[in-house]
Amino acid sequence: MTGRTPQELVLHWNKLKGERSEFERTWQEIADYVRPLRAEFTSIRQPGEKRHQRIFDATPLMAADSFAGGIYGMMTNPANRWFALRLADDEMNDYDPVRDWLYDVETKLLHSFGPQVSRFYSVLPSMYADLACFGTAVFYSEEIPGQGRINDNVRPLSECVIAESAYGEVDTVYRRFALTGKQAIEMFAGGLSERTARTAEKDPFSLIHFIHCVYPNGEYKADKLEPTARPFVSTYIEEESRHKVAEGGYYELPYHVPRWAQAAGEVYGRGIGEQILPDVKMLNRMDETAIKAAQKVADPPLAAADEGVVKAARTYPGGITYGALDANGTQLLRPLMTGGNIGITLEMMEQRRNAIKEGFYFSLMQMIGSPNMTATEWMGRQEEKLRLLGPNLGRIQSEFLSPLITRRFGLLSRANQLPPAPEEIQGSTMTIEYVSPLARAQMAGEAQAVQRLYQSLGMIAQVDPSVLDNVDHDEAVQILGRGWAVPAKIMRGADKVKEMRAEREQMQAMQQGLQLGAQGADVAKKIAGAAKSGAEAGDVAAKTGQQLVSGGDITQAIEMLRGALRGKTAA
Known part of the structure; x- marks a missing residue:
């Protein structure tokens, strides 16, 4: 209000x-x-x-920073196009002017997140x-x-x-x-x-x-x-x-x-x-205790039989303590051993550290930075953790990234910094598709299924090539493109693909016609040579030529020549 x-x-x-x-x-x-x-x-x-x-142990701080860096690199990495724009009408997304406009708008939006802006x-x-x-x-x-x-x-x-x-x-x-x-x-x-x-x-x-x-x-x-x-x-x-x-x-x-x-x-x-806070507080207490225990081992308290037996103890390096030995050479001043087991404390501390790290998905984030691991391999090894992260990542997208991109679009649009939209999409609904490595890893399931299908079909097709008829190859390519986040700029629309295929079929038909025409000319020449007189050869060639010129079937013309040739041979 x-x-x-x-x-x-x-x-x-x-x-x-x-x-x-x-x-x-x-x-x-x-x-x-x-x-x-x-x-x-x-x-x-x-x-x-x-x-x-x-704070006695910095493990929680480092685990939190590692998590933040991992999510940053896998969801909003400035080196990658981490989102794409699409229209709710899928058919319009295949229309080249619309695809180009969406790509250009994405580029403008991504630039607005860069350090120049x-x-x-x-x-x-x-x-x-x-x-x-x-x-x-x-x-x-x-x-x-x-x-x-x-x-x-x-x-x-x-x-x-x-x-x-x-x-x-x-x-x-x-x-x-x-x-x-x-x-x-x-x-x-x-x-x-x-x-x-x-x-x-x-x-x-x-x-x-x-x-x-x-x-x-x-x-x-x-x-x-x-x-x-x-x-x-x-x-x-x-x-x-x-x-x-x-x-x-x-x-x-x-x-x-x-x-x-x-x-x-x-x-x-x-x-x-909040989930790991009990472990964090416990780890700090254990760290504090372990430090005290280690100090007692490294610099233990001293025990003496009587306060007046030993004069001032000089425990620094090279110090001489008078009265620390009796007449028989027995040591009157001894370290007081408490019997504590630091090893158990250290083992329990490591358990708490691991619990804190895994609370922040530490192993998952460390694998993100592996230079020798593809998104598919990474997803395969961490599929269970990704499922656990799914609802939280969905919240980041719906409550942060989507409103942010929508606002950015509004700011740039009102500042006239976006290219004009094609007339065909006026009033259309636009959606945001996330194509970051993390989003791609979550979406890669379909792409992997298609890939495995083709690997299996490759073996079966060696026995029966007709099995490939069961697959819509065009749709398979589109699924692979989306699953691997292939830039829309390099993927042709359905209309363009149909146009290219029609041109290819036309060229193949023309080449086939030229080949058949060449065969017909060769047959005509042979008939002309086999004829007894130039008049006969000319008559046959003329009829064949008339058949070709009048737009008749090339195959029929060749059969006419071959029939004439067989007749001459029989005579």
Whole structure:
């Protein structure tokens, strides 16, 4: 709904913030042990402050980073075309002008994610790490006015609260953030309150807190052009003064909020970080204990019979301790052995490390980087884990990538940076198909089945070639092309294939006609030579020529010549 006052918006922020207090306690604990760069849910950290005080083992941190890097490389690798555009009408996808237009639009969209236009690829691993650890991540995408660039950024979950529509989709995001006075003047110009403007001018590096509220516009009308009439309302307010500094709207929600997994009745997601938290805390305790045990072995406590027997012990290298031996040379000062078994502790620690790594699919992500393994081999070895990942990857696509690409299409389209669409597809529905290595590995099942079928048919066809008639080879090629993510640019449409085949058949017919014509001329020459007189030869050749010129059947003309030749031979 439009018309919400700044006071109402601040109340909404406080309500949504309070409702997730239990989540924040869990997230703070996860951040302390697994994602210390985001450890500001229930505590405030100063810039430059140490964030690893509670961490004795870095395995969870490295496993989370490995997971984020693996998903980044297999879902949104900048070196590959990781998505393709298609129309809902499959027949139109085979129409060459449509195929070319879709490919060109894909290229423009992919370019908009590149470093020339945005920071998308540089901030994306952080989003995947937030998603895996906390179960919820917030990504923001907005054009930078007048610069021809797009601001892609990952917003800390501690700054943002969310709400869902009746259909379970995130449609409301409130974000509390701070700007320096200098930044506030640059961003909001004359929109600041008088008091805040004076403070910003006087101290350009003082922090000012704002709340950005984005929510559905209940009064949206497509025929209105003003920013406040768009599908989503955007309002910036000063938190302290409740002053509205800017108001506008968005055609698409600029915040994209994927959830790793959701419990019934909950808005926020739950991630891998929560699942492995017991193992992480146990590993830290075991590490702390193992360190103490190792110190006791390396530098054990000393035992003496009586406090006054031994003078000050000098345990440093080369030190001499007087009184440590009795008159018989017996050692009066001995190491105190506790009998602890460090080996068992180390073995249990390794078990916990492996559990944490596999919680983040460590072996799966390590195989992704193998240079000698194809996507098919990788999928075959990790098929079970891929099945477990399937629902989560589907959420990434539906809650993050699809809205992101849709918004990017809208931004470029409104900026007139996309080629005009062919008239044939006006009003058509466009879909997004993911062709990244990970998506391709999941879709490769059909392609592998086709490949195995042809391998088997190859052996059978040696006995009976007619078995190949059972297969629609054209459709098989299309399935292989989709399964291996072959660029649409090199795949010909059905109409083009039919045209090429018709031309080929016509050329073959012409060549066959020329060959038959040459045979007819040779036979005519022989008949002419066998005739008793030039008149007879001429008569036969003339009839044959007339048959050919009048458009008659070449085969019939040749038979006429052969019949004449047999008659002459019999005579």
